Amino acid sequence: MTSGLIFAFAGAALFAMGVAGVLLIDHLLRRILAFNLMGSGAFLVLVGLAQRSDAADPVPQAMVLTGIVVAVAATALALGLVRRFHGLTGKMELPVADDD
Amino acid sequence: MIDPMVWLIVLPLAWACFAFLLGPGRGARPAIAGLAVQLLLALQLAAGLNDSGAGAHAIGGWGAPLGIDLAADGLSVAMLLLTQVVVLPLAIYARTYFASYAAEARYFWPLAGFLIAGLNALFLSADLFNLYVTLELVGLAAVGLVAAGGGAKQITAALRYLFATLLGSGAYLLGVALIYGAYGTVSIPTLLPLVTAEAPDVVRLAGGLMLAGLMLKTALFPFHFWLPPAHGGAPAPVSALLSALVVKASFYLILRLWLGPFAPLAGIIAxxxxxxxxxxxxxxxxxxxxxxxxxxxxxxxxxxxxxxxxxxxxxxxxxxxxxxxxxxxxxxxxxxxxxxxxxxxxxxxxxxxxxxxxxxxxxxxxxxxxxxxxxxxxxxxxxxxxxxxxxxxxxxxxxxxxxxxxxxxxxxxxxxxxxxxxxxxxxxxxxxxxxxxxxxxxxxxxxxxxxxxxxxxxxxxxxxxxxxxxxxxxxxxx
Structure with missing residues (x-):
């Protein structure tokens, strides 16, 4: 097993943990952290799987940089919304879904 | 010569930034003017397509694999036309509607502009990673629009929508990572001949992840839980934009992948x-x-x-x-x-x-x-x-x-x-x-x-x- 493959498997594990976190955790801040874990896992898979030889492949690295920018923007938006939500309701958990 | 493909993306970005600079609640007029031009551009693109076949454009003169290619075929131009045709009357509607809802209109025009730019870019993208970026652009702008009212109900709907859309695009991104790992490219035209019915399991897994993520974003049953509160709680012009166009973007992407690179793997899963x-x-x-x-x-x-x-x-x-x-x-x-x-x-x-x-x-x-x-x-x-x-x-x-x-x-x-x-x-x-x-x-x-x-x-x-x-x-x- 090459080191690249180890990174990829670690990334897949992180991604799975992140998905579980986003789905199962109610606390909004921890949910945002879980989303970031998920994103990092995907990035690790992207860089790890592409690592075929000793020389680094620049294309996935460029993609990961772009992906990090997107993740930062999404996190900022989520944090902004959560702050507002906390300010309005004083809670850190979303209410149980009510459709009507 | 004016290339309509580029301007369909640049123009909404331009009027969105302009509206932001003008300040909260303003910028309706440049937006409507920009949208009218966009509609003409989309029609021009469609006419050009009928005459001379599919179009392509390498941004900044850098072709793939280093640069980003834009491509237009019948399917993407059809979606572009739909977008511009729906948005123009909605923008005129929104300008009148928001005259009486100043608070909810604060950032409508900049967000709507970014949303349209994201949609147009999505329909014109020709590689999987660029599609991911545009997908996120559309998603984040749409969440911003849902939250625009600022009440607890809208923020709750926006947060629920945000987590659903991030989960969906996260699954899509992992799929892209696996595809790149398997083939060393994310360009759809390059992938077309590479993916065959004997593709390794990792490609099937990638396809499954992308499909699941996009179905979540399209709000296909049973992934629809986020849609009714988000679309039902937003101001009317926003609901119209989201319901008419945003969910269609991820549907278009499923269709594009299904007919394109993943066609040999479709089979019974359809x-x-x-x-x-x-x-x-x-x-x-x-x-x-x-x-x-x-x-x-x-x-x-x-x-x-x-x-x-x-x-x-x-x-x-x-x-x-x-x-x-x-x-x-x-x-x-x-x-x-x-x-x-x-x-x-x-x-x-x-x-x-x-x-x-x-x-x-x-x-x-x-x-x-x-x-x-x-x-x-x-x-x-x-x-x-x-x-x-x-x-x-x-x-x-x-x-x-x-x-x-x-x-x-x-x-x-x-x-x-x-x-x-x-x-x-x-x-x-x-x-x-x-x-x-x-x-x-x-x-x-x-x-x-x-x-x-x-x-x-x-x-x-x-x-x-x-x-x-x-x-x-x-x-x-x-």
């Missing part, structure tokens, strides 16, 4: 989206029939109508099935924009948002009810509407391949749509003593009617659209 689509039709219609608030009714109707889009998958790649899918996207896009616009007028005029409270509204707002009814005709699939054409083609394609069960689902959905549309109309035509109905600007009513009329009349002009869809991508495969 019945999964169709099955979920049929379930969506029944569940969404049932919820719409039970809904208490009028905007929830329209939002659940979106859940149901999205189901039709997924009925086509077992019938692909026949031409008729693709045409049925795009025709349905057009029919629903125009009709649902009209319906939310009309619902916005009804709520504004009667001062409350339940279906019961509409009693007698037809006497005061005949134009709006006419628009609602016309949009309903399209959703029910009565001739000569675009919805009729879509269902006709779907049923024809289904029967030609012996899948009568799909035809049954489509017909049953039309009947159920009739139930919830007539629920609203019946209530509105009751001869009840009307409370004080506030006067509503005529412009709102006319724009709703324009969109609704377009959704019906498109059924008479379907041939041009079908012709456009037939234009294959660069490199032969369609």
């Amino acid at each position: 019945w999964l989206p169709a099955l979920l689509g049929a379930a969506a039709i029944f569940w969404g219609s049932y919820q719409a029939i039970c809904a208490r608030r009028i905007k929830m009714l329209v939002a659940y109707s979106t859940v149901a109508q999205l189901g039709y889009l997924f009925l086509i998958f077992p019938l692909l790649p026949t031409e008729g099935a693709l045409q049925a899918g795009i025709m349905q996207a057009y029919a629903h896009g125009l009709a649902k924009a009209a319906m939310f616009a009309a619902a916005g007028v009804l709520i504004e005029a009667t001062g409350q948002d339940t279906v019961e409270g509409l009693a007698g509204a037809a006497q005061q707002l005949p134009l709006t009810l006419f628009a609602f009814g016309l949009a309903g005709i399209t959703l029910m699939g009565l001739p000569p509407s675009a919805g009729f054409l879509a269902k006709w083609q779907l049923i024809e394609a289904a029967l030609a391949q012996g899948h009568w069960i799909i035809a049954v689902a489509a017909l049953a959905g039309g009947l159920l749509a009739a139930v919830y549309v007539f629920r609203v109309l019946r209530q509105a035509f009751l001869l009840a003593p009307v409370g004080d109905v506030r006067p509503v600007p005529r412009m709102l009513e006319w724009m709703a009617l324009l969109l609704a009329a377009a959704s019906v009349l498109l059924g008479l002009r379907g041939v041009e659209l079908m012709q456009l869809l037939g234009v294959p991508a660069m490199g032969g495969a369609s």
Whole structure:
């Protein structure tokens, strides 16, 4: 097993943990952290799987940089919304879904 | 020479930034002017496509694999046209609508501009990673629009929507990572010959992840939980934008991947989206029939109508099935924009948002009810509407391949749509003593009617659209 493959498997594990976190955790801040874990896992898979030889492949690295920018923007938006939500309701958990 | 592909992306970005600089609530005029030009550009692109085949553009002169390529074929230009055609009347509607809702209008124009730029870029992208970036752009702008009202209810809906959309694009991104690991490229034209029926399991896994993520973003049953609160709680122009266009973007992407790189792997799995689509039709219609608030009714109707889009998958790649899918996207896009616009007028005029409270509204707002009814005709699939054409083609394609069960689902959905549309109309035509109905600007009513009329009349002009869809991508495969 090459080191690249180890990174990829670690990334897949992180991604799975992140998905579980986003789905199962109610606390909004921890949910945002879980989303970031998920994103990092995907990035690790992207860089790890592409690592075929000793020389680094620049294309996935460029993609990961772009992906990090997107993740930062999404996190900022989520944090902004959560702050507002906390300010309005004083809670850190979303209410149980009510459709009507 | 002006390349319409580039300007379709740059122009909305430009007016969005300009609107942001002008300050909260301003920038409607540059937006409407920009959208009018965009519509002309999309028409120019479509005309060029009919004459000379698919178009391509390397941004900044850097071609793939280093640079980013834009590509336009029949499918993407059809979606571009739909976007510009729906947004222009909605923008005129929004300008009047937001005149009385200053707080909710604060950042509408910049966010709408970023949303349109993201959508246009998505339809023109030719590599999987660029598609991911545009998908996120669309998602984040849409969440911002949902939150624009600023109340606890809107923020809750926005947060729920945000987590759903991030989860969806996260799954898509992991799929992209696996594809890059397997083939060393994310360009769709390069992937086309590489992915074969003997592809390794990791490619199947990637395809499954991307499909699941995109189905979540399209709000296909049972992933629809985030849609009704988000679309039903937002201001009317925002609901219309989201329901008519944003969910179609991820549907387009599924279609693009399904017909493109993943075509050799499709096979039996095609019945999964169709099955979920049929379930969506029944569940969404049932919820719409039970809904208490009028905007929830329209939002659940979106859940149901999205189901039709997924009925086509077992019938692909026949031409008729693709045409049925795009025709349905057009029919629903125009009709649902009209319906939310009309619902916005009804709520504004009667001062409350339940279906019961509409009693007698037809006497005061005949134009709006006419628009609602016309949009309903399209959703029910009565001739000569675009919805009729879509269902006709779907049923024809289904029967030609012996899948009568799909035809049954489509017909049953039309009947159920009739139930919830007539629920609203019946209530509105009751001869009840009307409370004080506030006067509503005529412009709102006319724009709703324009969109609704377009959704019906498109059924008479379907041939041009079908012709456009037939234009294959660069490199032969369609």
